[in-house]
Amino acid sequence: MGRKFFVGGNWKCNGTSDEIKKIISTLNAGQVPSQDVVEVVVSPPFVFLPLVKNELRPDFHVAAQNCWVKKGGAFTGEVSAEMLVNLSIPWVILGHSERRALLGESNEFVGDKVAYALSQGLKVIACVGETLEQRESGSTMDVVAAQTKAIADLVKDWTNVVIAYEPVWAIGTGKVATPAQAQEVHAELRKWLQANVSAEVAASTRIIYGGSVSGANCKELAGQPDVDGFLVGGASLKPEFIDIIKAAEVKKSA
Numbered sequence: 292m293g294r295k296f297f298v299g300g301n302w303k304c305n306g307t308s309d310e311i312k313k314i315i316s317t318l319n320a321g322q323v324p325s326q327d328v329v330e331v332v333v334s335p336p337f338v339f340l341p342l343v344k345n346e347l348r349p350d351f352h353v354a355a356q357n358c359w360v361k362k363g364g365a366f367t368g369e370v371s372a373e374m375l376v377n378l379s380i381p382w383v384i385l386g387h388s389e390r391r392a393l394l395g396e397s398n399e400f401v402g403d404k405v406a407y408a409l410s411q412g413l414k415v416i417a418c419v420g421e422t423l424e425q426r427e428s429g430s431t432m433d434v435v436a437a438q439t440k441a442i443a444d445l446v447k448d449w450t451n452v453v454i455a456y457e458p459v460w461a462i463g464t465g466k467v468a469t470p471a472q473a474q475e476v477h478a479e480l481r482k483w484l485q486a487n488v489s490a491e492v493a494a495s496t497r498i499i500y501g502g503s504v505s506g507a508n509c510k511e512l513a514g515q516p517d518v519d520g521f522l523v524g525g526a527s528l529k530p531e532f533i534d535i536i537k538a539a540e541v542k543k544s545a
C-alpha cells in the first residue's frame with residue numbers, strides 16, 4: 292500500500308525557549324525506527340520554528356501550525372505560506388479544530404488555505420473531525436465528508452496531503468476514540484476519497500488519528516488497518532512521544 296506511518300507532534304501554544312530546547316534534546320536522544328518506516332514532524336509555535344529547525348535531528352521535520360490563506364501582504368498578525376517556504380519549513384497544519392471553533396475558520400476557508408499552501412510547495416496536515424454533539428446526533432460522517440469536500444474541491448494533487456481525523460470530543464480530554472471508532476471513520480473517509488476523488492488517492496493518502504493519543508493507547512490504535520499514524524497534542528511535549536513514534540513498528544510487523 293505504501294502509506295508510510297506518520298507521527299506529528301502539535302505543540303499548540305505551549306513552551307518557553309528553555310522548555311522547547313529540553314523537548315528537542317529528548318527527541319534528539321530518542322531511539323526510533325528509521326525514516327523508511329516512520330515520518331516524524333513536530334509543530335512548534337511560529338516564533339520557535341527557526342530554533343527547532345536548527346536544533347532538531349535531521350530525520351525529524353517541522354511544521355507550522357497555520358498560515359495565511361493567500362499571498363502575504365497587509366494582513367497584520369498573519370504568517371504567509373511564502374515565509375514558511377523561505378525558511379525551509381516543509382509542513383503546515385491547517386484546519387485544526389481549535390482554529391475552526393475559536394477563530395471561526397469555515398470549511399471553505401480551510402479549503403482555500405490548503406490549496407494555497409500546496410500551490411506554494413508546502414506539505415499539509417489537514418484536520419477534520421466532529422464535535423460530541425455531532426457524533427451523538429449521528430452526523431459524524433456528514434461533517435467529516437463536508438470538511439474533506441471543501442478541500443477536495445480545490446486540490447488536484449494529493450501527494451503532499453495528510454488528513455488528520457481528530458474528533459473534537461477526544462482532543463485534550465483524555466477521552467481517546469476506541470480503536471474501533473477511529474477505524475470506522477478512517478475507513479469511511481477512505482471510501483469517501485475513493486468515491487469522490489480516486490481509488491489511487493484513497494489508497495495512498497495517509498489518514499492519521501488525533502485526540503488523546505498516548506504511549507499507553509498508541510499501539511492498539513496503530514494496529515487498525517486504516518490508521519496511518521497520529522497527530523499528538525499533549526503527549527508530544529513529553530518523552531512518551533518517542534514511544535508513540537515507535538508504534539510504527541506495529542505496522543511494519545503487520
Ligand SMILES: O=C(CO)COP(=O)(O)O
Pocket residue numbers: 301387457461462463464465501502503504522523524525526
Ligand atoms: O489536537 C490534537 C493534536 O492536533 C490532539 O491533542 P491531544 O493529544 O492533547 O488530545
